[in-house]
Amino acid sequence: MVSGVIDAATIGRESGSLLQFLFVRYGSEVTAKFIDQANKIGLMSLFSLGMSVNIRDFDIPKVAYTEIDKAVKEGESTVAELLKDYDDVAEAKILSTANRIRIKVRNIIDAYIDKKNNNVESMITTGAKGSITNLIPTIGLVGQQMLRDVRISNGFSDRLTSHFKKGDNGLIARGSVVSNYRTGLNPVEYFLHAASSREGLMDNVIRTPISGYMQRRLSSALQDLTVSEDLSVRLWHSIVQFKYGEDGLDVSASDKGDLKL
Numbered sequence: 305m306v307s308g309v310i311d312a313a314t315i316g317r318e319s320g321s322l323l324q325f326l327f328v329r330y331g332s333e334v335t336a337k338f339i340d341q342a343n344k345i346g347l348m349s350l351f352s353l354g355m356s357v358n359i360r361d362f363d364i365p366k367v368a369y370t371e372i373d374k375a376v377k378e379g380e381s382t383v384a385e386l387l388k389d390y391d392d393v394a395e396a397k398i399l400s401t402a403n404r405i406r407i408k409v410r411n412i413i414d415a416y417i418d419k420k421n422n423n424v425e426s427m428i429t430t431g432a433k434g435s436i437t438n439l440i441p442t443i444g445l446v447g448q449q450m451l452r453d454v455r456i457s458n459g460f461s462d463r464l465t466s467h468f469k470k471g472d473n474g475l476i477a478r479g480s481v482v483s484n485y486r487t488g489l490n491p492v493e494y495f496l497h498a499a500s501s502r503e504g505l506m507d508n509v510i511r512t513p514i515s516g517y518m519q520r521r522l523s524s525a526l527q528d529l530t531v532s533e534d535l536s537v538r539l540w541h542s543i544v545q546f547k548y549g550e551d552g553l554d555v556s557a558s559d560k561g562d563l564k565l
Contacts, residue, residue: 312431315342361424362443362486368416372409372444376482379405383475390473398473399455402448402480409444410436446481446489449500455479456496467492 308314314322326335382401386394414436419425427433441447449456456479462470468477476482479500481493489497532538535552537545549555 309430310342311429315339316431355423357423357427359486361418361422362439363418364413364416364443368412371412375405375408375412376445380475387473395455395473398475398478399448402455402475406440406445406447409447410440413439413444442485445484446493446497448475449479449481449496451479451500451503456499465492465495 379401383398386397458464479496483489483493531548535548536543537548
């Protein structure tokens with residue numbers, strides 16, 4: 305390589321254009337050798353330079369926090385108007401308002417975060433790990449907490465917890481956390497965030513074995529399929545497909561649908 309930047313866009317797991325080019329042009333052995341050598345270069349660089357983050361990488365100026373507070377207050381005002389005629393349509397609009405607040409906060413952080421001398425930004429830019437979305441709850445606001453794809457509903461009589469007034473369906477009273485991880489959450493916000501996080505953990509625990517079992521069953525069902533010399537797909541003596549993939553193209557030798565040998 306003469307010049308350029310090697311990042312996730314060139315050697316990433318999904319969008320690795322350089323790896324695809326090497327594989328199609330030079331084959332698997334050259335590509336594997338390149339990956340090994342690139343990995344060694346990365347390890348040697350880390351041993352020499354190191355890579356870490358500190359609390360200063362999450363600094364944004366006070367004007368940014370002022371704009372974040374303004375965005376939250378504007379959202380609360382919008383929700384207050386919607387609550388005057390509260391119904392299912394208003395609830396959908398309230399949820400949309402909470403999402404818009406999060407988008408505004410994202411744009412504010414993106415505009416004010418230091419992008420030159422910032423290791424967190426370096427990780428995001430190179431594609432090594434994370435995105436600007438991870439900075440929203442860290443230095444912006446955690447945002448609306450959800451249970452079963454809706455705002456957290458009332459747990460007490462006509463209110464979420466005993467900390468709120470009865471009949472209050474506002475942003476904060478229904479699970480919107482306006483604090484961030486750096487400044488800290490108050491006890492109520494922590495409780496609501498824990499409830500939403502618990503649902504995410506349980507979904508992950510339940511879905512992982514289900515998807516894994518489905519993968520195992522598919523592999524077992526398809527393991528006897530073979531591609532014959534005439535490019536037909538067969539299961540023993542039965543023809544499943546007259547031409548592999550309906551076009552006969554070898555996906556390992558194709559580049560976005562074009563066969564390049």
